[in-house]
Every structure is written in structure tokens, then in C-alpha cells.
Amino acid sequence: MMQQPGIAGYGSxxxxxxxxxxxxxxxxxxxxxxxxxxxxxxIFSATGEVVQAKVIRNKQTGYPEGYGFIEFVNHAAAERVLxxxxxxxxxxxxxxxxxxxxxxxxxxxxxxxxxxxxxxxGDLAADVNDYLLQETFRNVYSSVKGAKVVTDRVTxxxxxxxxxxxxxxxxxxxxxxxxxxxxxxxxxxxxxxxxTKKPLTQQYQKAxxxxxxxxxxxxxxxxxxxxxxxxxxxxxDDTLRAxxxxxxxxxxxxxxAGKRCGFVQFxxxxxxxxxxxxxxxxxxxxxxxxxxxxxxxxxxxxxxxMETTSNRELTSSNRELTSSNREPTSSNPELTSSNxxxxxxxxxxxxxxxxxx
Numbered sequence: 001m002m003q004q005p006g007i008a009g010y011g012s013x014x015x016x017x018x019x020x021x022x023x024x025x026x027x028x029x030x031x032x033x034x035x036x037x038x039x040x041x042x043i044f045s046a047t048g049e050v051v052q053a054k055v056i057r058n059k060q061t062g063y064p065e066g067y068g069f070i071e072f073v074n075h076a077a078a079e080r081v082l083x084x085x086x087x088x089x090x091x092x093x094x095x096x097x098x099x100x101x102x103x104x105x106x107x108x109x110x111x112x113x114x115x116x117x118x119x120x121x122g123d124l125a126a127d128v129n130d131y132l133l134q135e136t137f138r139n140v141y142s143s144v145k146g147a148k149v150v151t152d153r154v155t156x157x158x159x160x161x162x163x164x165x166x167x168x169x170x171x172x173x174x175x176x177x178x179x180x181x182x183x184x185x186x187x188x189x190x191x192x193x194x195x196t197k198k199p200l201t202q203q204y205q206k207a208x209x210x211x212x213x214x215x216x217x218x219x220x221x222x223x224x225x226x227x228x229x230x231x232x233x234x235x236x237d238d239t240l241r242a243x244x245x246x247x248x249x250x251x252x253x254x255x256x257a258g259k260r261c262g263f264v265q266f267x268x269x270x271x272x273x274x275x276x277x278x279x280x281x282x283x284x285x286x287x288x289x290x291x292x293x294x295x296x297x298x299x300x301x302x303x304x305x306m307e308t309t310s311n312r313e314l315t316s317s318n319r320e321l322t323s324s325n326r327e328p329t330s331s332n333p334e335l336t337s338s339n340x341x342x343x344x345x346x347x348x349x350x351x352x353x354x355x356x357x
Contacts, residue, residue, distance in 0.1 A: 024075045026082055029067040029098040031055060035090075040070060043091060049077035069102050087134060087146070094129040094156075098146060116145065117172035120278045122161045122190040124149065133162055136184045141175055143168035150277075161274055163194055192278050224251070224266040225294035226276055231260045232285035240264055243284060247275035263294055 028040065040053040055068040072078040078101075086099040121133065134147035149162035166172040180191040228240065241253045244264045248271025255262035266272040280291040 025071045025102040027100045027102040049073045089131045096131045117166040117169045118194040120192045120194040125185040125187040141171040143171045224272045226264045227292045227294040229261045229290035232287040
């Protein structure tokens with residue numbers, strides 16, 4: 001696990017000893033980029049017990065890393081803030097406070113020492129935010145650690161689905177059956193499993209702070225293509241079609257011959273998002289599949305450019321592969337069929353997947 005920046009050198013943030021009673025600083029996470037030290041201090045200054053606040057920034061770019069630390073006059077003051085604010089709505093934001101004790105050397109992942117057991121929540125009403133979703137479940141299950149409603153990056157509006165994290169696996173399982181069809185705001189919820197990720201903060205951080213050079217397919221609202229990796233050799237196009245069609249109308253499904261990856265294109269972006277969220281990390285034919293956004297060509301010229309680029313990449317990849325694991329060439333009917341012209345950008349991804357096994 002990569003070591004994140006801690007609070008060494010940050011005042012007396014963690015106290016001078018390891019005893020929990022001497023800790024007088026809190027970790028604060030899920031900070032948006034505009035949430036600086038002044039914002040944090042303006043919230044907690046009313047207590048009259050805050051000493052200083054620090055937002056951690058990337059040393060190279062200077063951009064916030066999405067977390068920070070708050071130092072109080074003593075342990076009791078920090079504990080009062082933790083108990084009062086954690087999980088409640090943040091001012092001027094639809095997010096909720098994510099607070100935990102800070103310790104010497106702690107970083108962005110401090111609060112995720114234990115495992116997370118996560119469920120997917122679909123069909124959410126437009127007015128449901130993180131706090132409402134969290135409290136809907138926390139009122140029933142004491143181990144709820146937090147909730148996240150996925151929002152559109154441009155408009156900030158809810159996409160109608162989200163996730164709830166549990167510390168207790170039994171409560172997670174109960175929630176999937178007991179809360180399915182129950183109302184959150186004005187609509188009944190649709191609940192399913194989600195892949196457990198440790199720490200789940202990585203997933204939230206990626207969604208909130210992805211760089212402009214991130215996955216182009218993810219940021220393109222018109223893209224409906226999903227890359228499916230780590231497939232068992234027994235999986236066929238029909239297998240993928242049966243699994244993914246539960247989430248909406250499919251336009252195209254393809255597993256390149258001899259490869260352990262494939263591509264699923266939906267007719268609707270929302271359906272693709274829900275499928276990616278619910279199926280990533282789940283099993284097909286005994287294998288945990290890996291999902292990510294692909295890239296859909298927007299016009300014929302894009303397709304031609306992709307074909308040229310992919311053929312060049314395939315030629316290079318062929319030199320690195322053994323004769324028993326040859327990449328298809330441009331003369332392969334799989335590559336020249338009209339049904340697979342939109343899949344050319346992904347052939348090299350399959351090649352890398354096979355080569356790195």
C-alpha cells in the first residue's frame with residue numbers, strides 16, 4: 001500500500017505519544033478542491049477550540065489531495081467535534097463530513113484500516129444526497145460507515161444511484177434483502193451487491209479528483225462502451241450478453257478470438273454506468289472480472305484513425321508475444337468484419353492483458 005503524507009511536522013497535531021487520549025487532531029476527508037483551510041476554520045471556529053487546519057496538497061502540482069487535518073486545543077474538544085459533525089452535511093455542499101482520529105504518520109487512508117462491505121443503490125430520487133442515503137440505512141444498521149450518491153461532474157445533479165458502506169458483513173447482507181424496495185425519499189430503492197474495494201476511499205477520490213488527463217471514456221457522456229477484463233476462457237459473447245443485458249438494451253457484445261477480455265456497448269449511458277458499478281469485481285464463470293470505460297468512436301473518421309493506430313500497435317505487440325500467443329493481424333476476419341470496427345481501440349488492451357498474465 002502506498003504511504004500517504006502524514007502529519008509529521010504539522011504543529012502538535014497528534015500529540016507527543018501514541019496514547020489515544022493525547023491525540024487532539026482529526027483527519028478530514030472527501031474535501032472538494034475549493035474547500036481550503038479558511039473554509040474548514042470557518043466551520044469549526046464557532047467552537048472556540050480549534051487551533052489550526054491544514055489541507056494536504058500535492059507537492060508537484062499544488063492541487064489539494066482531498067483530505068487534511070484539524071488541530072484542537074485538547075483531546076476532549078476534538079472528540080466533541082468528531083461526535084457532533086461526523087456524517088452530517090457540510091456547509092454549502094451536498095457532501096457529508098468524513099472525520100476520524102489523526103495519528104502520527106496517518107494519511108488519506110487512515111480511516112479505512114478495516115474492510116468495507118458495500119452495496120449498490122439504484123433508482124434513487126433526484127433529491128437524495130449523501131446524508132439522506134446514509135441516514136436511511138444508519139437508522140437500521142449501526143455499522144454503516146458512509147454513503148455516496150454519484151453525481152454528474154458538469155451539472156452536479158444525482159445520476160440516480162450510489163453506494164452504502166458497512167463495517168459489518170452480516171449487516172451488509174441483511175440490508176441487500178431487507179432494504180430492497182424500501183423508500184428513500186419518494187422512490188423505492190433497488191439494491192444489489194457492489195465489489196468490495198480496500199480502501200474504498202480510492203474509489204471516491206478517483207471520482208472526485210480525477211485529473212483532466214483521466215479516462216476519456218469515463219468523461220464522455222455519450223460513451224456507452226464497457227471494457228471487460230480478466231475473463232475466464234470459457235466465457236462467450238452470449239455469456240456476457242446474458243449477464244449485462246439485465247441492466248439495459250445492448251448494442252454490441254464482442255470477445256476477440258482467443259482473448260480474455262471483451263467489450264459491451266449499451267444503448268443508454270445510465271444503463272452502462274449502473275452495470276459498471278454493480279458488476280465490477282463480481283464473478284463470471286468463477287473469475288473476478290475487471291470493468292472500465294471503453295471509448296466509442298464518434299464518426300467514421302474516428303474509426304479509420306483507430307484502425308490505423310491499432311494495426312500499428314498490434315504489429316508492435318506481435319513481436320513481444322510468443323508464437324503460441326500471436327495477436328490477430330489485419331487479415332483476420334475478426335478484425336475486418338463490420339461488426340467489430342468500433343472495437344479496434346481495445347485490441348491492444350487485450351494484448352497487454354494476455355501478455356502480462
